[in-house]
Amino acid sequence: MIKVRELTASLSLGLQLIAGKKGEERQITWVHTVDLPDPWRWISPGNLVMTTGAGLPVTASHQTEWLEKLALSNASALVIARHPSAPEITPALLETADRLMFPVLETGFEQEFVKLSRAIIEGILQVQQGQYTAGEQLFQAYAKTLREDVDLDGRLRLLAASLKIDLEIEDALSGTIRFSSHPSTLSASPSALPMERVPLAGRSRTHLILYRTDANSLKDPLLVRSLTGLLEIELERLMIERDQQRREGSALLDSLLRGETSLALISPILQQRGLYGTLVCLALEPAEQGDWNADNIHHAPGLKGASLLIKHDERLLILCPDTPEIALAIRKGLGAKTVCGMSSPVNSATGLAESFRQARLACSQAKELHKSVLRYGEADTGLAVYPTSLSAARAIVDRYLSPLIEHDRHSDANLLVTLVKFLENDGSWKSTSYELHIHRQTLVYRLKLITKLTGLSPTSTAGTALLWLALEAGRSTKLLP
Template sequence: MSELSVGDLVAMRQLGCRTLAGLGGLDRKVVWAHSCELDDPWNWLAADELLMTTGICVPADESRQVELIRQLARAGIAGIAVGDDMKAPPLTDAMLAEADALDFPVLTVSHSTPFSALGRTVAVASQSEQISRIARLSRLYEAARSATMADSSLLERLSAELGYELHVVDVEYRTEVLGREGRIDGDTIRALCHRLEGRLDRLPARLAVEVGDTLAATAFPLPTHRTCMLVAAGTSDVDLDAFGLLHAQSLIGIEVERATRQRERDDALGAALFQQIIDGTLGSDAAQPRLEQTGLADREWMVIGFDSPHLRAARIVLGDNEIASLSCVVGEEGYLMSAAADIDVIVELLGPHIPHMGLSAGTSTLQRVPDSVRQSRWALQAARADGSAVAEYSTAAPLFLPRTLSEAQFAARAILGELMDHDEKNQTQLVETLDAFLTADRSWSATAAKLMIHRQTLAYRLKRIEALTGRSTKSSADIASFWMALIALRISRGGME
């Protein structure tokens, strides 16, 4: 597709055009040519259009001629073509000098060349490009529309239209988005993400992805909240015009946003369901049809525990890999329930994003899921304690802590029983205060800020804790006992008060 410029018109000798001034602007593109003889032609033409005049609209006064050039240039007009049939006033040196200064082309057109010939030349060149663009745009949007009415995905439809195998990659989590048949090669994703390390805040407009010494794909950024790129797989460079590429990016970006919002809604519904199962407020009969919708009915399940800030990563990675799960936050931990058969794959996928995970034993009854949550929390504490990535409830126990839930309950009450009874009887928060104080490494300011209380209030509570327990918050031995008892309490409760 060609793009006509003012210089192209001058180069066509049969049109009889000659440049009087503004040689520096001959590369201005021309999308239309329009004749106008009004006093203010800049108000009647659009940007990149060529003004054709017999000279009636050209004022005789020098200053007004200069102003004419300024107004036309300010409006983005491609240039002015003046007929040399003696109807135009003399073009002053000041006008031509202003045109040179603004790189605004001033042409003269031979009286033997009708304006219609000039107009047709521009129209044919312009229309052929515009018609091609409109046709391409129509096909792209038809592909997007029909993708919602057929089994094939939007990516597959657009791939067929554009002639490239298109994929969407989340370069933050290294996953392929918008599942389609024939996923992109893992080596290509790794090579792409490696090239973008440290540059996720500003993705390049175009990036060649090489695996070894071979071009594997070409990637383009997408206008999405997730950090995604459109990847055209193939060993040859992608030759897409900017027009088609821009609209393909927009269409796919919209689809990614739509799919992301839908998944977030599904995750929220799943979290509410999981929370009801944990709380025991939803019976098996009521839960069964809802589990069928998630693909988790009639399965053996396991629960994975992890620090709650990693919940979003877990949902994105598993969602992109189309693995059924329920997830929610309880206390300061995130929990994920999935089919036991998928756990090994899940652990492998989440490993690069979550430093510590605790795995429960398997269960096939909903009534045991709350126990599974406690087990996963127990295993998570073990993983944190020894610095391992994954710990299983059946084989791990946090160092120096009891190995069973009943023992954990006993250990917690042995140290914190007086505080727990006092809190329950007087509606106080002494256990919470002690937990926050030790978690903040005994920082008074950090603890007061977290609990949103005054430092004097914190001092009163700490004195009360020491009086009730007979232990000091300054003694290393007593602090160790407090800390282990708090961990045992968390495990025994599974994060559920």
């Protein structure tokens, strides 16, 4: 739109600003000529009001009241081309205009309002045409980014190049940058550039930050509104995709935990979701006060691009890559008082149920030890000599013997009985094979499997000591028969 300042700057229009200079940045949407005593009843917000002064009150107090009503109508400014018979403009009217920052312009009575109106309307139409062209360029640039099939960071880069502006999407809660067109590549630092922060509507809880590398780029509020609208749709689309990924991941996780499928069978699916390399299971108890909760944590900014399988039961259970940044982002999103237990690396031999059992145990131990994060097996349980409490005995039985118990439930390997007999026979292969009525090679296979599941070799000094201690702890507390 045309601004009042632009009218006074055009010498050909013959307008002089006589009051309300602080309001000369007001925008003019249209022009209205009215000489009635109540012009505010006939105009719309943004109108430039032109009068010969015929409807202007005579006294200073009435002129003040008249201008106040006109200003309340949200007119953009007042142009007076006073007829000789019209009342004089009083100093009180001018003082009121300055106080209200309402521009009052003066011109000679010979001024042709039609000529002035035509000039203003033509200027407004030119501005609107420019807005239309700029808007068309904006949508063309956005359509081009869609055809490029890039992620949102890449889309912002393409938009920034087309619009001569740099863009960032900032998390409104933490202030972290979630997406960026990389303003750091500019010759000037972002902090040195003109910047505008615009809230984005929707569930994303974000702001759009615009860095103007060109002072005239994307200055119109309507164009900024169009851009924010496009990005709001884009962010909502991403959130819908993440919601769908979570639902699919939860169903997949349920299938794994129920034993309906195995990690080996769905390995290609996990890799497609980015779950490859070393994986761990997390069990979390969210804090009461966090920016996110257990139902929407998959939208937390630090997890952008991270593939997770999430199940919300008595605790929040997550299968994810063994990356410290992911666990930190989850805890930060859920709140500083969130307790997190982390399993040993997931492997197909023990299965996912065992990994989540480890994560739950580590979470319980973390609460007892007043720690925020605890990895399975890292807790100092005080069991170097002998367990001193039921909870300590349960911890050592769970740590070393539950993998064997869990394995025996799904097979006929009898690993726990084999371990007991082997230790009772002081590591004698012959005696153990004889008592179990199995071949020596079968015993070798079982002991290797015990080593793999527990991480301890029954034939080593440390393995014999810890495994025997775990058996005695289980028997003495009746955790084991």
